[in-house]
Amino acid sequence: MTLPSTYVRQLPPEVDLLALSFLGHFAWEMLQAPLFSSMSEVSHFAGIYICLKATLGDLAIALSAFWIAARVGRSRSWFIRPGRRALVVFFAVGLLLTIGLEYVHTQITGRWAYDGVMPVLPVIGTGLTPILQWIFVPMLVLWYMRRLDYNIGQSDRP
Numbered sequence: 001m002t003l004p005s006t007y008v009r010q011l012p013p014e015v016d017l018l019a020l021s022f023l024g025h026f027a028w029e030m031l032q033a034p035l036f037s038s039m040s041e042v043s044h045f046a047g048i049y050i051c052l053k054a055t056l057g058d059l060a061i062a063l064s065a066f067w068i069a070a071r072v073g074r075s076r077s078w079f080i081r082p083g084r085r086a087l088v089v090f091f092a093v094g095l096l097l098t099i100g101l102e103y104v105h106t107q108i109t110g111r112w113a114y115d116g117v118m119p120v121l122p123v124i125g126t127g128l129t130p131i132l133q134w135i136f137v138p139m140l141v142l143w144y145m146r147r148l149d150y151n152i153g154q155s156d157r158p
Helices: 013-035 037-041 044-073 084-108 128-145
Strands: none
Touching: 013 037, 013 044, 013 128, 044 084, 044 128, 084 128
């Protein structure tokens, strides 16, 4: 089915960001689950629930990074023709929040712990897969979002 040439997406970009991010982050959480020590001790459905909660946190990070990048890029459509500053801010915010939350929850609160097979970055002690998650999943999400049709003229100020 081909859409008419006058078709314009009616959804705000945040909806696409959250839907695409959910798919990518939930899949990543499920795949990296064996790298966390407590995951081998829980039932299958408890593991899915834990990964779902982690994915919701990932969505909060993605939305925060998106809005801050929108502020820097002066548009909620910044990702269509992203400037270097908006891209750097988007990924920097995501990485900093990820590193900070991983540190807080592994080193301070003990909400989760890495298994011995998790590669850990020296000095900061953050697991490598959460860092890679924030690089690869958002990169794919932004790549796909750039290919969607948006009405750039609508009120897109952050």
